[in-house]
Amino acid sequence: MASDPDDDPRIGDISEGTVLRAILARTSTASHAILGPGDDAAVISAPSASVVATTDTLVDGPDFRAAWSSGYDLGWKAAAVNLADVAAMGATPTALLVALAVPRDARLSFVSAMADGFREACDALAPGCAVVGGDLTVSELLMIAVTALGDLGGRRSVTRAGARPGDIVALAGELGAAAAGLETLFGRFRDGETPIAVDADALDDTARQGLERQLRPRPPVRLGVVAADAGATAMMDVSDGLALDAGRMADASGVTIDFSGAAIDELAFAGDRARALAGGEDHGLLAVFPADAPLPEGFRALGSVTARGADGVLLDGAPIAHTGWDPYRDWDGVVG
């Protein structure tokens, strides 16, 4: 943004109204908005007479490091992870609400770039969806809490609980790319314990691609509705790792999910099966389909559903550890 600091004030030195006007100037009009930002609340169209709603937060520390993510990256990621949750119900995202807590010394350009990230993620992943409201407060710690709304278009929502023995398990999206990017960040861009700025030019193509997916994930939001229309019996987005999330789906459905190692190898980022099973944050769509129907575009078969056994998740018929991401336990370990 502005190179002259006088043109790029600190958030703590300007009024809330000034910040909000700068953000709103960078916000698209949501095609589903009946009343947009600026009043006590927004009003969003809900043509199906129901609304899908989900919330997810990015917090400096457990979810990102300011040295590694630009404002644009953070806006993009905060939008993308919430859009994926709406898609995973078989719905079309209609609107985002953004609660932003920003340190006093953050620059206006940082917040403006975040607004750009929100807008461009919506335009790329869920056209017609946009930020319709929000809240801004000062805080010692940067936090971005997003609520995404969606419409089912008359469909029934696709939950995690509908998988049946005999169904096919399939995935749209990536496996392990975002986790590879996180490994690159922790492995390459630290000075001791302190995160340092990313130099993407220092990376080979594979590492750079993983990094892009970690910072700006591209979940296949459009395919949520496609899966619902193809008769998906269960669906969820993979945020905490394939094995862990599939275990949740298996538990909710009362079934066992048996993955094919060969199928996972084909999709695994950089051919790393362990990371494909355990790595989080790709936000692909894990969906289960009836065996007698063709898989919809964008989905690849990963295994099959069987009657519930001792384990909820198997790999080529054998138990695997439910390794995955629990921020309460894993982050310190990752940080070292």
Next chain:
Amino acid sequence: MASDPDDDPRIGDISEGTVLRAILARTSTASHAILGPGDDAAVISAPSASVVATTDTLVDGPDFRAAWSSGYDLGWKAAAVNLADVAAMGATPTALLVALAVPRDARLSFVSAMADGFREACDALAPGCAVVGGDLTVSELLMIAVTALGDLGGRRSVTRAGARPGDIVALAGELGAAAAGLETLFGRFRDGETPIAVDADALDDTARQGLERQLRPRPPVRLGVVAADAGATAMMDVSDGLALDAGRMADASGVTIDFSGAAIDELAFAGDRARALAGGEDHGLLAVFPADAPLPEGFRALGSVTARGADGVLLDGAPIAHTGWDPYRDWDGVVG
């Protein structure tokens, strides 16, 4: 809660699932929920084919101090301020989503008490509304971001922009009570700059009442729909102070709002007119009604709307300062 610390683990020592189960066990079923917590997203009934949505955040520091507010208080207040925003559109709150960032060393009992506060605020202020979804993360700083959804029941939303010359300005709720409570906290319960635990028994009835309103506000949520049905031409909730918020309504409507000092004195908490004009956080409903209709129950006339003059807000025909709450500017001053 539990007196034995072994029975009351720290959030950082238990899994996210354990925390979520404890919260959900204390959450009512929202009568408007089609699909409640536990999946990628919730599904909420939107019988009017539109949904009212708003978000508001409480952050440790600018919005509360942990020494002054219990978990229960924080849950109550986070619910109440968002319910008031939905009511101010003329809508009935249907559901809350709660994004919670909690320090690792917080006790499970603290989070459970917060869930109790959410539930009881909804039951008291907006029966049928409940928490339908959320997100939990660890953070160095406690933050509660709430999104409230509501249904208009076929009504048009009541914005800030509809006030017309000749209309009557009225208020349901309190004026200055929450600000009096904040003054009590800063004046009585600090050790130097450090907030210390509140001893309500040390206070007289008036101070205790102000404190209760600061910690557990009771906005007249039910009266939002009543005002809409009575033909309100504009409405908003008073979160940042009567003069400041009325100025926003006047600007949005292109009118001037002329308050009666005598009418404000009648409603002013403890008879303090200056605090009634400037004090925030009461979350009463400021509404404008046609002059020829009787005011609905619960509303008291505060003044009249005139053609736009040089000032958006007048007191007995004379300009007043738009004093009110801007967290970017005021908090440091209040903290001292």
